[in-house]
Amino acid sequence: MSRFWSPVVKTLTPYVPGDQPQMQRLVKLNTNESPYGPSPKALAAIESQNTADLRLYPDPKGVSLKQAIAQLHGLESKQVFLGNGSDEVLAHVFAGLLKQSKPVHFPDITYSFYPVYCNLFGIDYQTIALNEKFEINTTDYQSSNGGIIFPNPNAPTGRSLPRSEIESLLTHNKDSVVVIDEAYVDYGTESCIPLLRGSDYPENLLVVHTLSKSRALAGLRVGFAVGHPDLIEGLERVKNSFNSYPLGRLAQAGAIAAIEDQAHLKETSAKVMQTRSKLIEELNALGFETLPSTANFIFTRHPKHAGVKLYQALRDRGIIVRHFKSARIEEFLRITIGTDEQSDELVAAVKEILS
Numbered sequence: 001m002s003r004f005w006s007p008v009v010k011t012l013t014p015y016v017p018g019d020q021p022q023m024q025r026l027v028k029l030n031t032n033e034s035p036y037g038p039s040p041k042a043l044a045a046i047e048s049q050n051t052a053d054l055r056l057y058p059d060p061k062g063v064s065l066k067q068a069i070a071q072l073h074g075l076e077s078k079q080v081f082l083g084n085g086s087d088e089v090l091a092h093v094f095a096g097l098l099k100q101s102k103p104v105h106f107p108d109i110t111y112s113f114y115p116v117y118c119n120l121f122g123i124d125y126q127t128i129a130l131n132e133k134f135e136i137n138t139t140d141y142q143s144s145n146g147g148i149i150f151p152n153p154n155a156p157t158g159r160s161l162p163r164s165e166i167e168s169l170l171t172h173n174k175d176s177v178v179v180i181d182e183a184y185v186d187y188g189t190e191s192c193i194p195l196l197r198g199s200d201y202p203e204n205l206l207v208v209h210t211l212s213k214s215r216a217l218a219g220l221r222v223g224f225a226v227g228h229p230d231l232i233e234g235l236e237r238v239k240n241s242f243n244s245y246p247l248g249r250l251a252q253a254g255a256i257a258a259i260e261d262q263a264h265l266k267e268t269s270a271k272v273m274q275t276r277s278k279l280i281e282e283l284n285a286l287g288f289e290t291l292p293s294t295a296n297f298i299f300t301r302h303p304k305h306a307g308v309k310l311y312q313a314l315r316d317r318g319i320i321v322r323h324f325k326s327a328r329i330e331e332f333l334r335i336t337i338g339t340d341e342q343s344d345e346l347v348a349a350v351k352e353i354l355s
């Protein structure tokens, strides 16, 4: 605490990112990174950049990257917004679209960055409880609000909604923006992006993506949002009032090649989904109760073993998973899907701990 802090800084409770420990020989299953690495074409694109050009500012508008994203998803470039990781995109979404006179609505159990942004920007919010199966019930989102946001699949539960549910959410909320954070969409969830194609797409849907998870580029910091051009223009106004060059030259070059390499994405996501089914089966055979997952992580608990104890016992064995000390989910562990070998190490450690 310093007497020079502004009043708002004194009240902040910042987001706590998952640990990035420096220990050797770690099985790191705590921050939902990809175990397989990015497209080799993305790495080659970054390496082929002329480093002498780094003295020059990058393209502030990210024209080529926007084109690549628009082409992949069957959209127009003016429907695309870019940011330095989707966390930055989300920050601009909160500041530029969700700060309204009515409270923004999001689930009680969800990405813990949302309330952090609300506090930073002075946004009123109301949480809506997930049902007892940890599902989002879209009919709970029909009361008056200043916007709605949640991840699909939700984090940290991993449970997802079909596109038809999002469509019904949109028809019941024509006067507010609905933001769907599709950070984990590539592991078996229906994307809402097709709703934005054609000519009469909704004016209030914004879909946010990241290259950090399924595209394995968490270290490059690239995220984007797609939606109606008027929503995008609002976000551009915020961005150009904050940082006009959020994406560096290397990030733009790598992201374009990564977006164009659908084959690598499909191959690595399929491997993750295979490992996920096997891991769920093995853990459930040991008495775990695991929520259905369409993400690259699972959310699981053991009725006879406290979440925090399991977390610590795994950590003592060099296996890092995520545990949240929050209401309703204290008994759960969120475990990132790694390679089959990492899964085997996890299951072996769990067997040892339970015996």
Ligand SMILES: *Cc1c(COP(=O)(O)O)cnc(C)c1O
Residues within 6 Å of the ligand: 084, 085, 086, 087, 088, 111, 151, 155, 181, 183, 209, 210, 211, 212, 213, 218, 222, 223
């Ligand atoms: C990881 C994650 C993000 C942020 O990803 P960036 O690395 O900032 O692009 C956004 N939303 C959810 C739900 C996430 O899990």
